[in-house]
Amino acid sequence: MVDEGTGQAMDAENQGSVVGARGTPTLTVVRDYEAMSCRAADVVVQAIQAHPDGAITVPTGSTPSGMYQELVDRIHRGDADFSRVQIFCLDDYLGQTPEDEASLTKLLIQEFLEPGDIPAENVHFIPTTTADPHAAAEQYEREIVEAGGLELAVVGLGPNGHIAFNEPGSGPDTRTRVIDLTQESRDQNAAYYEGAEIPAQAITMGLGTILGAKRILMIVSGQSKSEIVRETLTGPMTSDVPGSWLQLAGARLEVVMDKDAASALKE
Ligand code: PGA
Numbered sequence: 001m002v003d004e005g006t007g008q009a010m011d012a013e014n015q016g017s018v019v020g021a022r023g024t025p026t027l028t029v030v031r032d033y034e035a036m037s038c039r040a041a042d043v044v045v046q047a048i049q050a051h052p053d054g055a056i057t058v059p060t061g062s063t064p065s066g067m068y069q070e071l072v073d074r075i076h077r078g079d080a081d082f083s084r085v086q087i088f089c090l091d092d093y094l095g096q097t098p099e100d101e102a103s104l105t106k107l108l109i110q111e112f113l114e115p116g117d118i119p120a121e122n123v124h125f126i127p128t129t130t131a132d133p134h135a136a137a138e139q140y141e142r143e144i145v146e147a148g149g150l151e152l153a154v155v156g157l158g159p160n161g162h163i164a165f166n167e168p169g170s171g172p173d174t175r176t177r178v179i180d181l182t183q184e185s186r187d188q189n190a191a192y193y194e195g196a197e198i199p200a201q202a203i204t205m206g207l208g209t210i211l212g213a214k215r216i217l218m219i220v221s222g223q224s225k226s227e228i229v230r231e232t233l234t235g236p237m238t239s240d241v242p243g244s245w246l247q248l249a250g251a252r253l254e255v256v257m258d259k260d261a262a263s264a265l266k267e
Contacts, residue, residue, distance in 0.1 A: 023251025027233065029262040033221045037066030039256045040154065040219045044071060045080045047152040047215060054151035055086035055144060057205060058112070059164065060104040061192070063156040063219050068112040075116045082118055086147045088140075089126045090155065090164040091204035094178060096128050101196035102189075103128075126176075126203050133203055137176040141209065150213035153205075157220045160184050161228050161241035165204035172237075172245040174206030207245050216249050220257040226264040229257060234265065 030036050044067070047056060058064065074080035089105055098106040105125055113123060124143055127136035144150060155163050160182060166174060167182050179202055186198040210216060220229055232243035233255065239245075246253055 025233070025247070025250065025253035025255060027262070027265075028254060028256045030256065030258055032258050033066055036219055036221055036256050036258045037070050040064070040067040040217060041070035041074060041080075043215075043217045043254060043256070044152065044154060045074060048080065048082060048085050051151045052081065053084040053086070055088060055147035055149065056152040056154065057088040057090050057150055057210070057213070058108070058154045059090050059156045059219075060092075060107045060111075061156050061189075063221055064154065065111055067154075067219065068116075071112065072115045082116060082122075084122070085118075086122050086124065087113070087118060088124045088144060088147075088150065088205070090153075090210075091202055092126050092128050093199040094128055094133060094201040094203055095199055098125075102193050102198050104189075104192075107192065126205070128203055133178050137178070137203060140176045140205075144209065144212075150209075152215045152217060153210045153213035154217045154219065155210060155246075157218060157225060157228060157232060157243050158185060159188060159225065159228060161232055161243045163207060163210060163218075163243045163246065165202040166207050166210075166242040168240050168242060170207055170242040170245075171239050172211060172248055173208045175208050176203065176205050178203050207242060211245065211248055214252065216246060216253045218243070218246065218253065218255045220255065220261040222258070223260040223263060225257075225261045229255075229261050230264040 028039060030039055071080060092104040093102055096103040098109055127140060130136040160168055165179050167179055181200055181202055190198050231241045235244055237244045237247050
């Protein structure tokens with residue numbers, strides 16, 4: 001394991017079962033949430049500097065808020081240019097629009113798209129309100145391909161191991177689709193809103209879609225995630241822990257976590 005963003009991978013013995021992956025993920029452990037947010041912003045900015053008109057996908061939730069604040073600050077200082085970057089949303093609840101109370105897209109607009117002055121024409125919202133969500137999901141996949149594929153997928157890690165809304169049972173070949181949410185995820189996400197009813201279904205980019213990104217950045221914070229971090233990174237790859245499939249990304253995966261989130265990993 002590494003500290004303070006030196007960016008070096010853990011040694012092979014501690015990597016767990018990365019079978020069939022090329023190279024090993026980089027696990028970066030930093031002191032706290034603020035440092036995680038800064039390091040995450042560094043990775044995003046590096047990716048968009050290398051590909052100023054490339055596509056990235058970004059998460060919502062409590063984990064990325066600090067990263068967005070950092071990115072917005074850098075945009076305003078002139079240290080990051082998102083003017084040509086294509087932004088794809090990872091997931092949202094079916095039937096919700098940004099005007100609705102329980103909307104993940106609304107969080108993204110409030111925390112990043114609006115304060116970061118991201119051009120509206122470069123934002124690809126996940127299709128939550130279409131009459132045919134299955135066809136719309138296929139169209140979303142085509143939009144990603146037309147944008148040249150994802151240069152970077154930034155993802156969080158759910159307490160049950162979900163990535164985006166790929167709940168337990170999701171395999172590595174899954175694509176953008178409608179999914180039934182677990183009660184645990186609905187309860188977890190209810191914390192983002194005051195008293196809003198959390199829908200039972202979502203539309204999410206698939207694990208296969210995310211694994212197709214040229215680089216994947218997973219960000220994790222807090223002691224409460226330490227056990228699921230251990231299972232995700234060092235346990236067997238299994239759909240019971242959907243995040244474990246990201247081990248398939250090998251060296252294309254960087255995990256940035258604070259010390260608390262990393263606390264169940266072996267030194
Ligand atoms: P959180 O959610 O950032 O609010 O912990 C992460 C997730 O569920 O993916």
